[in-house]
Amino acid sequence: MENREIAQQVIEAVGGKGNIRSVAHCATRLRVMVADEGAIDKERIENLDKVKGAFFNSGQYQIIFGTGTVNKIYEEVLQLGVGEQPKDEAAARPQEGNVFKRTIRTFGDVFVPIIPVLVATGLFMGLRGLLTQPEILGLFGLSPEAINANFLLYTQVLTDTAFAFLPALVAWSTFRVFGGSPVIGIVLGLMLVSPSLPNAYEVAAGSAEAIMLFDFIPIVGYQGTVLPAFISGIIGAKLEKKLHKIVPETFDLLVTPFVTLLIMSVLSLMLIGPVFHSFENVVLNATEWILALPFGLAGLIIGGLNQVIVVTGVHHIFNFLEVQLLTNTGSNPFNAIITCGMAAQGGATLAVGLKTKSKKLKALAFPSALSALLGITEPAIFGVNLRYVRPFFMGLIGGGVGGFLSNMMGLSGTGMSITVIPGILLYLNEQLIPYIFINLVAIGVGFILTYLFGFKDEQLEGM
Incomplete structure (x- = not known):
């Protein structure tokens, strides 16, 4: 067809x-x-x-x-x-569902358009890690000291730009979602990382000092932050729309952008930024605490339940957590854990495809399993595993086992949003072999449990 x-x-x-x-x-x-x-x-x-x-x-x-x-x-x-x-997606979106679901869906609408550049940045990080490894350089008779300084500078441009100017990307996308002018969002986001402000990374390292307003409000750049730009984007877009309604058309082009940027720059730098950046730090610290739980508990829980969260449709909230981990710590242990959950669902779907005698189910299961192994699990979950229930739960067990091993081995990716087979590019360092191992374990557990206990062709009757 x-x-x-x-x-x-x-x-x-x-x-x-x-x-x-x-x-x-x-x-x-x-x-x-x-x-x-x-x-x-x-x-x-x-x-x-x-x-x-x-x-x-x-x-x-x-x-x-x-x-x-x-x-x-x-x-x-x-x-x-x-x-x-429509352009004003937030206004057009129906209000069904509770506040939490609507909030998460909005967060996803903002982040989904940004993810491709973050994926590319993660791949650049992985490739830089590969090319600067002494073992790899040794194959060509080189040492780390022999790498051209200008080449290293270029790799930093590739890997640092997206995260340094992340507030501009977030503000642009937020304005777009809430019906404002995206170009105003970009400028507002760039104001948050203006080189005239003390650099947030330098302040954190102690090599620069924040500007203290009224002796108690710290003003810094917001490089790598998400929430200040997100909240500023929501308020800014609503303010701009309000101004369009009350400013006479003759002066609209001049007055509305000027007033929007003036008011939002003051609010963002003096109120929204300090408050929500502090909240971001609380969330980051809580996430790091969970990931540091002993005996691999974090991996077991997150790896086992991640695909349940995918089913609910609120998994985009983890984009924020992964971005914060990358920008503040330089690595992303969350990625390896959730990868196991995806790989295990792929293994469970593959087992269904091999065990069933139904040609139609085979035709659905095999490409769905491949999709899961490429990091997209929805076809496997909704098309096969959840339809027959038990394969889905066998996949959850596989994800928990793989996540446990990942947590115990301390795996941590250089980027985000690519997993399983493509995710190899985030582990092109001493973690490559362990990364492949945990994925094979997750796939194997999901496959074996499903093949032995999770599926029979008799389940097709009445479906």
Whole structure:
């Protein structure tokens, strides 16, 4: 079935264009905001070609197509006359779900567009770590001292830029989500890391001092921070929208950006920044405390439960934690642990595919398992494991075992947002062999438990 035909059938099955408020997509899912959930023909959707699962969550009907495919289906849906997500996404988003779910979804909307550059930065970090290893240099008859200083400077440009100017990226995306002018968000974010301010890293290292306003408010740059830019972006976007309504059109172009940046720069540097940067430090310290729990408990718990959180759709909150770990400690132990949870789900799905005699289930399970091993578990979870229940729980056990080993071995990635096979690029140092080992263990446990105890073809009856 061609993508255009699939897109047409998706539109019809969700109740037609009249039932669709807007449509968007993430890495794997087509997210359709509908007016009436009852109008959706869910059975028809799940039986469509290339659909690996679907579910309804907080006003969105999310249809899993997988990476690459979802982009093509999304484009076809738009060409068929369905409106994409409006500029003011926060205002257009239906308010179903509790406050926590809505907050996490908003956080995800802000972070998802930023993730590609953070992924690229993590890969650059991994490659720099590989190329500067004495063992690797020795293969070419070189030593660390022989590396050209200008080359090292260039690698620092590649690895430091995204995190140094992270507030500008966050403020830009937040303004976009909340209906403000993204360019104002960029400038506001750049103000937070202005070279005129004491550098946050230098202040932390003791080589610079914060500017003390009124002798008790510390003013510094906010390099590598998230929450100050996020909160400033929300308030700034709402302020700009309010000004557009009250400022006469003749003066709008001049007055609105000026007043928005003036007010928000003062608020951000003197109030929002100090308060929420302190809160960030509390969250970071709590995360580090959890990861430092003895006897591998953190790995066991996080590795075992991470994919449950993926099912709930609130896993984007961990983007914030991973960014903070990277910017403040230079490494990301969280990545290796959650990688095991993903790998184990892939192992469980692979076991289903090998054990079943159903050609249709095999055709679904094998590509879904491959997707999980590439770091995208939704097709495996929603298309196979959760559908038959026990494979999902066997995968959770595998994730817990792998996470336990990762925690005990002290694995820590150089970046974020890539896992399992692609995640190897974050461990191109002395951690490479242990990283491969924990993934093989997670896959093996998920596979063996599912093959022996987690699935029988008799479960297909009545499905």
